[in-house]
Amino acid sequence: xxxxxxxxxxxxxxxxxxxxxxxxxxxxxxxxxxxxxxxxxxxxxxxxxxxxxxxxxxxxxxxxxxxxxxxxxxxxxxxxxxxxxxxxxxxxxxxxxxxxxxxxxxxxxxxxxxxxxxxxxxxxxxxxxxxxxxxxxxxxxxxxxxxxxxxxxxxxxxxxxxxxxxxxxxxxxxxxxxxxxxxxxxxxxxxxxxxxxxxxxxxxxxxxxxxxxxxxxxxxxxxxxxxxxxxxxxxxxxxxxxxxxxxxxxxxxxxxxxxxxxxxxxxxxxxxxxxxxxxxxxxxxxxxxxxxxxxxxxxxxxxxxxxxxxxxxx
Amino acid sequence: xxxxxxxxxxxxxxxxxxxxxxxxxxxxxxxxxxxxxxxxxxxxxxxxxxxxxxxxxxxxxxxxxxxxxxxxxxxxxxxxxxxxxxxxxxxxxxxxxxxxxxxxxxxxxxxxxxxxxxxxxxxxxxxxxxxxxxxxxxxxxxxxxxxxxxxxxxxxxxxxxxxxxxxxxxxxxxxxxxxxxxxxxxxxxxxxxxxxxxxxxxxxxxxxxxxxxxxxxxxxxxxxxx
Numbered sequence: 036x037x038x039x040x041x042x043x044x045x046x047x048x049x050x051x052x053x054x055x056x057x058x059x060x061x062x063x064x065x066x067x068x069x070x071x072x073x074x075x076x077x078x079x080x081x082x083x084x085x086x087x088x089x090x091x092x093x094x095x096x097x098x099x100x101x102x103x104x105x106x107x108x109x110x111x112x113x114x115x116x117x118x119x120x121x122x123x124x125x126x127x128x129x130x131x132x133x134x135x136x137x138x139x140x141x142x143x144x145x146x147x148x149x150x151x152x153x154x155x156x157x158x159x160x161x162x163x164x165x166x167x168x169x170x171x172x173x174x175x176x177x178x179x180x181x182x183x184x185x186x187x188x189x190x191x192x193x194x195x196x197x198x199x200x201x202x203x204x205x206x207x208x209x210x211x212x213x214x215x216x217x218x219x220x221x222x223x224x225x226x227x228x229x230x231x232x233x234x235x236x237x238x239x240x241x242x243x244x245x246x247x248x249x250x251x252x253x254x255x256x257x258x259x260x261x262x263x264x265x266x267x268x269x270x271x272x273x274x275x276x277x278x279x280x281x282x283x284x285x286x287x288x289x290x291x292x293x294x295x296x297x298x299x300x301x302x303x304x305x306x307x308x309x310x311x312x313x314x315x316x317x318x319x320x321x322x323x324x325x326x327x328x329x330x331x332x333x334x335x336x337x338x339x340x341x342x343x344x345x346x347x348x349x
Numbered sequence: 350x351x352x353x354x355x356x357x358x359x360x361x362x363x364x365x366x367x368x369x370x371x372x373x374x375x376x377x378x379x380x381x382x383x384x385x386x387x388x389x390x391x392x393x394x395x396x397x398x399x400x401x402x403x404x405x406x407x408x409x410x411x412x413x414x415x416x417x418x419x420x421x422x423x424x425x426x427x428x429x430x431x432x433x434x435x436x437x438x439x440x441x442x443x444x445x446x447x448x449x450x451x452x453x454x455x456x457x458x459x460x461x462x463x464x465x466x467x468x469x470x471x472x473x474x475x476x477x478x479x480x481x482x483x484x485x486x487x488x489x490x491x492x493x494x495x496x497x498x499x500x501x502x503x504x505x506x507x508x509x510x511x512x513x514x515x516x517x518x519x520x521x522x523x524x525x526x527x528x529x530x531x532x533x534x535x536x537x538x539x540x541x542x543x544x545x546x547x548x549x550x551x552x553x554x555x556x557x558x559x560x561x562x563x564x565x566x567x568x569x570x571x572x573x574x575x
Contacts, residue, residue: 046574133432
């Protein structure tokens with residue numbers, strides 16, 4: 036549905052987006068993830084044809100964005116960052132205008148506008164001026180503007196920024212609902228959002244693509260390097276010897292010494308095996324008392340941070 | 350393109366801009382009408398238009414300064430530029446909408462023509478020709494104003510650039526006659542005498558097209574440098 040090949044954007048010497056390539060299939064909901072200034076918006080702006088790339092190409096539904104912009108743009112509904120709107124118009128006027136510039140057929144236009152207003156829950160405010168609406172409603176109006184042209188692809192730049200928790204849930208549900216009939220790309224720096232909605236994640240940092248995978252696989256990728264937290268009472272300092280007894284242990288680091296003479300360590304292990312059982316029995320032999328033992332959960336958050344750090348080192 | 354024209358016209362009258370433009374022009378026009386007709390006992394409709402053309406210097410920027418600058422500032426240009434509309438159609442749409450405001454204003458001036466008819470016999474052909482020349486002049490000014498609006502995201506700056514350029518055109522000929530041939534407003538003078546001057550007509554149209562083309566190039570260019 037969307038093919039991005041070696042996409043690069045340079046501003047003088049600064050490379051905002053560096054040689055990004057990926058393919059998005061029909062019906063996928065893809066999350067573009069990265070810290071601020073990573074190049075998410077720039078990438079989206081190039082896919083939507085708002086700016087032109089320095090190198091590479093974007094192919095939308097078989098149409099090259101630079102060579103056949105009219106056809107390519109018709110297939111995309113874009114909700115830009117910061118939801119720009121014509122605030123002097125009413126909701127209905129705005130959605131109608133968007134339908135007109137998106138070349139919705141004159142005969143079905145009125146019907147289409149009404150349908151979208153209903154779908155995005157704007158019926159009650161359709162006669163109000165956009166400037167008088169709350170942030171949540173403005174977000175919906177922008178969404179309606181993106182949807183009204185009946186595009187196959189929806190591109191949403193930070194769709195939940197600035198909303199309250201209830202509105203965030205509503206917008207997320209709306210995106211999930213739309214994902215059933217559209218191909219969706221959304222950008223975010225909130226990981227939980229991406230893992231909830233998307234079935235594919237692209238992580239970008241400093242203009243480079245670091246990873247592309249499902250949220251589950253990304254978590255697994257970092258999970259191999261397991262960590263176990265233990266809090267022990269170890270008066271004879273025998274813990275160092277443990278390292279030689281269990282071969283899976285790669286490293287033991289002291290994290291903190293508590294006031295009650297217990298110490299918290301982080302044990303890094305290699306391989307897939309869960310060695311908590313082994314630790315328990317070996318610690319018992321050495322007379323080390325375990326107060327607490329916990330396997331560190333890897334969340335997408337960790338995966339994200341880890342990948343970004345690794346990507347930065349390269 | 351029709352959608353852009355419709356929306357621009359709507360915006361002119363949703364904000365005070367459209368009313369201010371028409372109101373200011375008609376106010377000044379009325380004053381010139383009074384001085385020409387009552388003080389000098391003249392029934393020359395075109396003289397009033399000739400005096401009125403200087404007003405364009407200050408009121409055309411009101412129409413044009415926000416056209417593109419505002420879209421750029423609020424980010425709504427993203428909506429336009431990611432729609433299937435070409436940049437040419439967007440620019441033309443905005444230009445035609447502003448031109449239509451001038452046409453509406455001109456239609457109002459027929460009231461004054463009616464008054465003149467009551468007291469004397471003004472020459473209709475000359476009057477129409479003057480209005481045509483006036484429209485051509487306004488189109489040149491509007492296209493320049495849109496160009497100025499496309500190079501900045503601050504509408505005040507675009508307004509000042511436009512006024513400055515028009516004021517120069519208005520006053521430079523007084524300092525040195527060499528500038529006379531470069532002043533658009535002087536080219537309009539011949540129309541007010543009832544002459545169709547091909548050279549001047551071509552100049553107005555060429556100037557308009559040139560400004561619009563440069564505007565389109567500026568916007569196209571910005572896509573790759575932004």
